Amino acid sequence: MAMKVLVIGANGNTGKRVVRRLKEGPHEPLAMIRSVSQRETFDALGVPTVLADLEYPIDHAVHGCDAVIFAAGSGSKTGKDKTVLIDHIGAIRSMVAAAVNGATRYVMLSSVGSEPNSDSKIRHYHRAKGNADAFLQGMHEVMPEQLDWTVVCPAGLTDEPATELVAIDTDVTGNHRTSRENLAAALVACLDEPKTIGKRFELYDGNTPLREALAALV
Numbered sequence: 001m002a003m004k005v006l007v008i009g010a011n012g013n014t015g016k017r018v019v020r021r022l023k024e025g026p027h028e029p030l031a032m033i034r035s036v037s038q039r040e041t042f043d044a045l046g047v048p049t050v051l052a053d054l055e056y057p058i059d060h061a062v063h064g065c066d067a068v069i070f071a072a073g074s075g076s077k078t079g080k081d082k083t084v085l086i087d088h089i090g091a092i093r094s095m096v097a098a099a100v101n102g103a104t105r106y107v108m109l110s111s112v113g114s115e116p117n118s119d120s121k122i123r124h125y126h127r128a129k130g131n132a133d134a135f136l137q138g139m140h141e142v143m144p145e146q147l148d149w150t151v152v153c154p155a156g157l158t159d160e161p162a163t164e165l166v167a168i169d170t171d172v173t174g175n176h177r178t179s180r181e182n183l184a185a186a187l188v189a190c191l192d193e194p195k196t197i198g199k200r201f202e203l204y205d206g207n208t209p210l211r212e213a214l215a216a217l218v
């Protein structure tokens with residue numbers, strides 16, 4: 001079934017790839033951007049845009065959408081305050097907005113190492129992401145009729161070309177890398193693979209065809 005999909009973080013390095021792939025498939029992307037100057041990219045693709053910022057209410061952006069792909073992030077160049085405001089609180093805001101505005105599917109781009117109690121070197125980031133992921137999973141437990149969720153956790157992102165060959169939960173290469181192309185392909189493919197619903201998994205570049213790997217999730 002074709003879905004209208006809000007891409008949060010559409011102007012990002014992964015988000016642009018997600019939008020492009022959605023546009024090539026059966027679904028209808030809506031690119032959430034923060035600035036009018038970013039519209040040009042999406043106009044050229046024939047993809048509609050909506051202006052919204054995760055630090056503020058985004059109900060107007062998600063209204064009328066069936067699904068959300070979250071590909072945003074505060075990035076490493078902002079302070080820890082933005083990590084909390086965007087990766088943690090902003091992400092939760094988007095989940096609540098999606099649920100109350102009638103979306104039924106939510107695919108979260110998270111990260112390997114994201115845990116609410118992380119003690120990693122970048123624990124502020126891993127905790128923010130881990131708390132947002134936990135909220136999404138917890139929301140479903142108390143409101144099962146709401147969002148079907150998936151959390152995809154990549155390793156260090158690269159701009160390598162798409163292979164659509166992946167490894168799930170085991171880094172078979174030992175390189176701890178995930179190409180943004182493979183990641184974008186996975187985020188989009190989750191929409192059409194029921195086995196990804198209610199799953200959180202690590203995604204690495206690997207040797208298994210993406211669709212086969214997703215369909216094998218248990």
Ligand SMILES: NC(=O)c1ccc[n+]([C@@H]2O[C@H](COP(=O)([O-])OP(=O)(O)OC[C@H]3O[C@@H](n4cnc5c(N)ncnc54)[C@H](OP(=O)(O)O)[C@@H]3O)[C@@H](O)[C@H]2O)c1
Nearest residue numbers: 009011012013014034053054055072073111154155156157
């Ligand atoms: N880098 C890694 O190695 C790595 C590894 C694992 C997971 N990840 C996760 O993957 C995510 C995506 O990576 P990427 O390289 O594609 O990131 P990116 O290019 O930095 O894109 C992030 C996007 O988020 C948007 N954004 C930032 N603050 C926002 C806000 N307040 N409201 C709405 N949108 C906002 C940015 O908007 P603008 O375009 O307007 O700035 C940008 O489009 C990261 O954020 C991180 O959580 C990264």
